[in-house]
Amino acid sequence: MSKEYFIVNKIDNGIFHIFDPAQVGCTLILGKEKALLFDTCYGIGDLKTTIRTITDLPITVVNSHGHIDHIGGNWQFDEAYIHSDDLSLAQQHSSQQIRKQFITSFKEQSVPPNFSVDKFIEREIMPLLPIKDGHIFDLGQRQLQVIHTPGHSQGCISLLDKKTGTLLSADIVMPMVWMFFPESTSIKTLVNSLRKLKDLSFDKIVSSHFQNTFPKNLIDKLILCANNIDVNKSKSYSIPFIDQEIQKGALIYAEGREPVVSSDYVAIIFNESKLQEDRT
Ligand SMILES: [Zn+2]
Structure with a gap:
């Protein structure tokens, strides 16, 4: 029953993208002695059972960053690696609240039923x-190899x-990058x-969503x-399932033909504070 909750796509030799119908994926990579699971989705479906249909190897869990849709399934595993800059975000996103x-x-x-x-x-x-970085x-x-790629959050890898x-690349490289969160860096840091x-x-x-x-x-x-971000060419943006307070002032700047499915469409959702440089 739980097996069918996830959609499994083979990406390449020993790389499987496991997609949660809640619109987020995680990736399983197989080595000779161990398997690595990059992210664990929301924690709704039985991810471990799905993985065991693919491999019996011991699993090392690594979280791309601290948001709930990437760490929610950690509960099925003993521990998870995460960049030190996202430890507190992950703790916050593991909270009951x-x-x-x-x-x-x-x-x-x-x-699932x-x-x-x-x-x-x-x-x-x-x-x-x-x-x-460099682990x-x-x-x-x-x-x-771990590459620290701050942007969407401070500790994205x-x-x-x-x-x-x-x-x-998790949430850092995809056609629509969300940069409006308090934990998101400046646009300049994203570009770096x-x-x-x-x-x-x-x-x-391979990107998460x-x-x-x-x-x-x-x-x-x-x-x-x-x-090219230009506030005057941006539109206000709102996402129904995200706290209104968090997305206050969110703007979308897009290039390429709409809709999102067109291959040259890219967009960045940000707020004006992200156009300032980060304080280091
Ligand atoms: Zn995220």
């Missing part, structure tokens, strides 16, 4: 282990698999992160879009 807020705004969405809202709210918080996860004949030329990724060698990008992969040139489009 945020879980309750999320599941209440989400109740129309289909959940045995799903308990109370259990979801009361779930145990698993230990988080801090990591930094290497050695899975046995496959090494994944991407993972590079040189073996298949795959970048796992995108430039850092552009210098690496890979040909496809899409089932398909993207070519590397999405990064160029995003850098251009971020550099």
Whole structure:
């Protein structure tokens, strides 16, 4: 039953993108001795059972950043690695208050038949282990490199698999980047992160909220879009399931043809404070 909750797509040799119908994905990468799970989605479906249909290898969990849709399923595993700059955000997003807020705004969405809202709210918080830029996860004949890519949040990371030329970029590289959160950095810091990724060698990008992969040139489009941001050409923007207070003053600046599905469409959602430089 739980097996069918997730949609599993094979991206490349030993790389599986596991998509939660709640519109977020996580990625399983297999080495010779270990498997690495990048993110754990919301924690609604039985992710572990789905993974066990793919591999019996021991699993190392790594969170791309601290938002609930990336760490919510950590409860099924012993511990998870996360960049040290997102430790407090992850603690905040593991709280009963945020879980309750999320599941209440989400109740129309289909959940597995045995799903308990109370259990979801009361779930145990698993230990988080801090990591930094450059950390290497050695899975046995496959090494994944951690790249610190602050932007969407301070502690966002991407993972590079040189073996298949795959970048796992979570919420940093996708056609619509959300930069309006209090935990988001300045647009300038986002551009620096995108430039850092552009210098690496890979040909496809796996991002969290899409089932398909993207070519590397999405990064160029995003850098251009971020550099061209013009408040006068931006529109106000609101997202129904996010706290109104958090998204106050959110604007969208878009380039390329609409709608979102067009291949040259990119957009950045921000607020005016993000146009100032970060204080370091
Ligand atoms: Zn996020």
